[in-house]
Amino acid sequence: MHAARTVGRSVRISVALGISFVVGVAAPLSVRAQQAASAGVPDAPTFTRDVAPILQRSCENCHRPDGVAPMALVTYEDARPWARAMKLRTSIGPKAGVMPPWYVEKNIGIQQFHNDPSLSEDEIATLAKWADSGAPRGNPADLPPPKVYADNKAWAIGTPDLIITMKEVEVKSNAPDWWGEIPSVPTGLTEDRYVAALEIKEVNDVDTHSSLNRATVGGRFVVHHMIWRTQVIDPTKDQSLDPLSFLLDEETVNWPVHEVGRNADFFDPKSARLLKAGSSIVSDSVHLHSNGRDTKAHLEIGFKLMPKGYTPTYKRAFIGLGNGVDIDIKAMEPNQQLHAYTVLQQHTKIISFEPHLHAPGARMCLEAIWGYNIQTLNCVGYDHNWVRGYDYTDDSAPLLPKGTILHIIGYMDNSPTNKNVPDPRNWQGSGNRSVANMFIDLGMRVVLTEEQFQQEMATRREHLHVTKNDHVIGCPLCNVLPPPPRATGGPQQ
Ligand code: HEC
Numbered sequence: 001m002h003a004a005r006t007v008g009r010s011v012r013i014s015v016a017l018g019i020s021f022v023v024g025v026a027a028p029l030s031v032r033a034q035q036a037a038s039a040g041v042p043d044a045p046t047f048t049r050d051v052a053p054i055l056q057r058s059c060e061n062c063h064r065p066d067g068v069a070p071m072a073l074v075t076y077e078d079a080r081p082w083a084r085a086m087k088l089r090t091s092i093g094p095k096a097g098v099m100p101p102w103y104v105e106k107n108i109g110i111q112q113f114h115n116d117p118s119l120s121e122d123e124i125a126t127l128a129k130w131a132d133s134g135a136p137r138g139n140p141a142d143l144p145p146p147k148v149y150a151d152n153k154a155w156a157i158g159t160p161d162l163i164i165t166m167k168e169v170e171v172k173s174n175a176p177d178w179w180g181e182i183p184s185v186p187t188g189l190t191e192d193r194y195v196a197a198l199e200i201k202e203v204n205d206v207d208t209h210s211s212l213n214r215a216t217v218g219g220r221f222v223v224h225h226m227i228w229r230t231q232v233i234d235p236t237k238d239q240s241l242d243p244l245s246f247l248l249d250e251e252t253v254n255w256p257v258h259e260v261g262r263n264a265d266f267f268d269p270k271s272a273r274l275l276k277a278g279s280s281i282v283s284d285s286v287h288l289h290s291n292g293r294d295t296k297a298h299l300e301i302g303f304k305l306m307p308k309g310y311t312p313t314y315k316r317a318f319i320g321l322g323n324g325v326d327i328d329i330k331a332m333e334p335n336q337q338l339h340a341y342t343v344l345q346q347h348t349k350i351i352s353f354e355p356h357l358h359a360p361g362a363r364m365c366l367e368a369i370w371g372y373n374i375q376t377l378n379c380v381g382y383d384h385n386w387v388r389g390y391d392y393t394d395d396s397a398p399l400l401p402k403g404t405i406l407h408i409i410g411y412m413d414n415s416p417t418n419k420n421v422p423d424p425r426n427w428q429g430s431g432n433r434s435v436a437n438m439f440i441d442l443g444m445r446v447v448l449t450e451e452q453f454q455q456e457m458a459t460r461r462e463h464l465h466v467t468k469n470d471h472v473i474g475c476p477l478c479n480v481l482p483p484p485p486r487a488t489g490g491p492q493q
Contacts, residue, residue: 040122045130046138047076054127055079056147058100058117066152068261074146076137083135087128090119095362096383096420103381104390109366110378110474112396156264157197160302162187164281168298171222171288181284182226184233187275194272194312197304198255199264200226204297222295226258227285232278251276258299259387268351270313271446272306285432314446317348321406322356322440329360329414329428329437336360338410338439343403347453350377350398350474351444354389355410357382358437359420360428363411366441370404370476377474384420384434389443395463398474399448399456410439454482 042050055063055073063073072078079086089099094106100117119127130136150156167183202221232251253274256265267273281301323340330336355364365379377398380390392398400406414424428437448456457478464472472478 040120041125041129044133044136045126046136046142047079047130048138048140049142050126050138051079051130052076053144054119054123056144058119058123060147061117061149062100064149066149080135080137083127083131087131090124090127093381094118095381096385096418098381101383101386101388103383103386103388105379105381108379109376110392110396110398112393114391114393155199155201155302157199157266157302157304160199161305162189162275162303164188164301164303166281166299166301168296169222169288170294170296171290173290173293175288175290177224177290178286178288180286182286184231184280184282186278186280187230189275189277189279191277191308193275193308194306194310195267195275195303196269196272196306197264197266199302200258200262201300201302202260202297203300204295206291206293206295219291221260222288222291222297223258223299224260224287224289225285226283226287226299228258228281228283229254230275230279231282232276233280233282251279253279268314268444268446271316271351272310272312273316275303275305314349314448314452317346317445317447319344319348319406319445321408321443322438324430324438324440327428327430327437327439329412331425331427332415334362334413334415334417336412336414338412339407340410340439341405341407343405344400346402347448347450348398348400348402348404349446349448349456350392350400351446352389352391353378353380354442354444355380355382355408356387356438356440356442357384357410357412358434359384359422360412360414360418360424360437361410362413362418364441365409365411367407367409368398368400368404368474368476369407370401373476375473375476392474395460396474399453399460399478400474401453401477404476406441408439408441412437458482 045051059073061067062069063071063078065072065074071082073082073086086099089097092098094103100119102116102118104111104113104116104118106118164185164187166185169182171178202223204220204222206220230253253276255273256262319342321340321342323338327338329338353366355361357364361382361384363379363381366377368375368377378390380388414421414428416424418424422435426435428435430437432438457475460466460472460475460478461481464470464478466472466478466481468479468481470479
């Protein structure tokens with residue numbers, strides 16, 4: 001089945017259910033729904049047959065020896081003591097604390113994302129039932145073959161075509177946090193090239209095999225984050241006169257922020273990013289954080305390049321969606337809302353949704369307002385310990401006509417229940433530090449010409465079998481079918 005078909009289908013099912021309630025057949029339907037929901041939960045789940053496949057798919061990439069998580073969940077011996085904790089942490093819904101750390105709300109909006117590790121209702125119920133029935137091992141013959149992982153030094157993007165090594169820093173065991181500018185490093189590129197994928201690694205002298213250093217990423221690395229760009233530095237211009245001049249400079253490209261523990265970034269093949277000849281890596285915002293022992297470290301930036309001669313089909317959209325100026329979060333109050341809007345000046349395809357909030361952030365929704373329509377594209381939980389981006393699949397990425405208003409709603413919890421807030425008695429305003437706030441959707445978007453927009457919608461209609469009665473979330477014009485081609489006067493069947 002096309003995963004994306006469910007976009008239209010789920011809407012039709014909910015309409016049908018609504019009608020059934022009115023005519024009074026709600027009871028048999030809900031019984032049937034319940035049966036359907038539990039069909040995938042085994043009566044007596046075992047580790048080898050039922051639990052191991054779930055852990056392999058959604059947990060092991062972090063919970064394995066050498067992974068970022070505090071304990072491995074690979075073997076029965078690893079997982080058995082954590083049975084109840086796994087039940088708890090997988091069943092709390094899409095909000096801070098849930099495992100795996102993925103916060104898309106499943107009852108609203110678009111549901112098809114690349115690399116979605118989240119568990120189904122059945123899988124959550126299977127883990128719970130396994131824990132409740134004494135966490136049995138089961139038949140060893142049922143165990144799926146172990147998954148093999150590349151070692152941590154391998155690049156997730158494959159061997160990079162270009163690696164830039166940044167200058168080494170030393171962070172002392174007792175050093176305070178440091179935040180500032182670092183020396184620029186030339187890329188050495190002599191021709192313009194486009195970037196298909198990007199990955200940043202911190203290379204340091206921490207001994208990860210010592211049990212003292214097992215902990216989590218905070219105990220292993222010292223470069224907490226780096227906001228950076230590539231820029232052709234022009235020595236004839238005095239850039240100190242206007243430190244923000246690079247924002248208006250076409251030769252400057254901003255790249256995804258490096259954050260400790262962040263995955264590699266793969267760019268949309270139709271809109272790869274330009275790395276200019278003669279450009280340098282420039283950063284005036286590096287944050288260093290001591291890990292408790294003297295550490296020497298440097299970053300390596302690996303680029304996978306598009307073939308020579310590649311040109312992007314789609315241009316990147318430069319849309320500011322957020323409020324960084326007058327955020328006003330009251331003390332000791334949960335559930336406060338922030339709102340920000342922008343009007344799309346061109347047809348736009350939304351490639352990803354990436355809520356960026358700070359400590360009080362608990363949730364963000366993205367809405368598209370087009371004519372009389374208000375569509376909630378997505379609502380996701382937020383945990384400032386786990387900043388995540390969500391990449392839409394090609395058949396689910398919103399296709400929005402120009403004139404659409406994008407609206408983000410931030411839900412902020414500045415109360416003692418939010419463990420990420422150091423002291424909720426403080427009012428919070430805007431700013432860069434974690435004790436101040438940001439409210440932005442950092443997602444990627446591309447602009448489409450009229451022809452590209454029509455073509456994308458035609459493909460979508462074909463893949464999803466859209467009729468004029470369907471309502472496709474994220475594509476308000478998908479069900480406006482173009483008129484059939486006019487008869488040309490030749491013989492007709
Ligand atoms: C992206 C990496 C990642 C994935 C995927 C992931 N975890 Fe975790 N997990 C962590 C990290 C890091 C922690 C410790 C920090 C925290 O609690 O958020 C953790 C904590 C936990 C804890 C709490 C441990 C304690 O000390 O109480 C449990 C239980 C857990 N994970 C289970 C799971 C299960 C089950 C899955 C899969 C369904 C999973 N995790 C998927 C990284 C991950």
